[in-house]
Amino acid sequence: MPPFPDAPKPDADVIVIGAGPAGMAASVDLARAGRRVIVLDMQPGPGGQIYRGLEANLAEGAAAGALMTALGPAYAAGADLIRAFRGTESIDFRPGHTVWEVRRDGTVGWLQGTKAGYLRAAHVVLANGAMERPVPFPGWTLPGVMTAGAVQTLLKAGQMKPLGRVAIAGTGPLVFLLADQFRRLGVRPVMLARTDRLRDQIGALPRLRLPAVPSLAKGAGWLARLRLAGIPMARGVTGIEAVGATKVEALRLWRGRQLTEVACDLLVVHDGVVPSIDLAQGAGARIEWNQGLQAWQAATEEDGVMVPAPGASLVDGPCRILMSGDARQIGGAEAAMAHGRHVAAVLLAQGQSASRTRLRKSLLPRRFLEAAFPPGLSASLPTGNTTVCRCEEIDAAGLDGLIRAGAQDIDQIRGLSRCGMGPCQGRHCAVTLARMIAAQTGRAPVPFRARPPVRPLPLAALAALAGRDPRLTEIVSLDDKPVVGVDV
Amino acid sequence: MFASVVPIGHPVTIHFDGRPIPAREGETVAACLMRAGVPAFRRTPVSGGPRLPYCMIGHCFDCLVEIEGQGSQQACLVGVAEGMRIRLQNGAAGVGGGA
């Protein structure tokens, strides 16, 4: 046997995944304390989705003035953090990098264009944020149906506003904010269809705490301006449908049995946000169902260390992954900043109790919002020929048939139906299918089994991976013939 | 479906199925194609139905296009470059690029 090759040297002290408010705040504090930090983000610049394009919009000055005004102070508030992030020269920021694997020993697999490789650090901070809750309804795959986040991205990073008739359907503060941003840009939505009811907000009042009052006042302000502008609004919507042949032509909305149809060219939907669990799950986290949020979360210890699921793992040793921001617990931008600072304090072993107190306080408004704007568009499960899996175009009836025939394991159904096997790797169907199964079994929804790569990786990139671990590239097989070039 | 709020200063030009499209430097392929009002980015492998971006943040894969001969690229993640050639992704991407 040749002498055992050395372990690769670490590339940094900490690898931060995501340059949104949590990732930026964490990396600034860590780098200022002398830690070597690498930050990876899918987008071309820092800011995350909340501050998407902010840096470029500020650089354009007066030219982008009307846009900045429309986007409002909550968007501009990210400028200080972005400046601090850019101003901390020792941060090794690598935009345009997709992460397809994280291991609990601190290894991170990245992809940029057609290049891919591994990086290693003593700790990894997962700050990969949230995604919009999937909302399967009839017609949701039609061109012209977009999430509120998508339209905000076009607004912030594309500097464009919708033309024609815009309908908005869903719930939560983002719906009001977006409608108000449209209004300021001279776009009058033809309908704001809300699934929340007054009784949700009244029922949420006992959860209201003082720190929540400013955000509540902000929300009330948006709403008042929308009413003043005479934007048509429907409340207590129980179901929607997008109709059209090759693009959306109308929104149908039901309030109980009462049906209203509104012609539109763009239908914006939003049913709240849920943590992105893909990377944590691929890293072997224990995934738990949060009943109140109606979403999965990765299990973490008190200070954010990811809790691995029981069972075998490719790597051993302590878990070196910490979770932060919305990826750990939905809280919005301010909470994410507090969360990022807290994870840095934990890693630096300094000032943790103060940062934990600030984090807790910043998460308080969320408890009210969660109850006041419960999931609506996704509240009832899809039926009939409503698409569940957008990639493989699998409808609810087909999946229901399999479940009723006795297939009650989500991975078995994936194998039988191809649901979850398309390029999005189950991001948009997993929760729906899992809830359909749970409705039959009475058990908590369980996600698909996830193995890296958690995002598609071109074969050419895989073949030329940089930074492989030489200890893993030589494997002695059963008959003692070395097999070279296998990186497990 | 969309219009610029801020005029595009010095546009770069990309081509979608041969048609020249002005783009803002630094923006994603998906953003400028949406501004240009293309009716579909891809046709699905199963039903052949048209799709446009749904999430714009890399989650839904409905923005897949062919870029410089390489199929199944997420238009909402790839930045524009002068002269870039984009094609509608028709069905699944073949192995080794091409749609």
Ligand code: FES
């Ligand atoms: S639009 Fe959803 S992945 Fe690009």
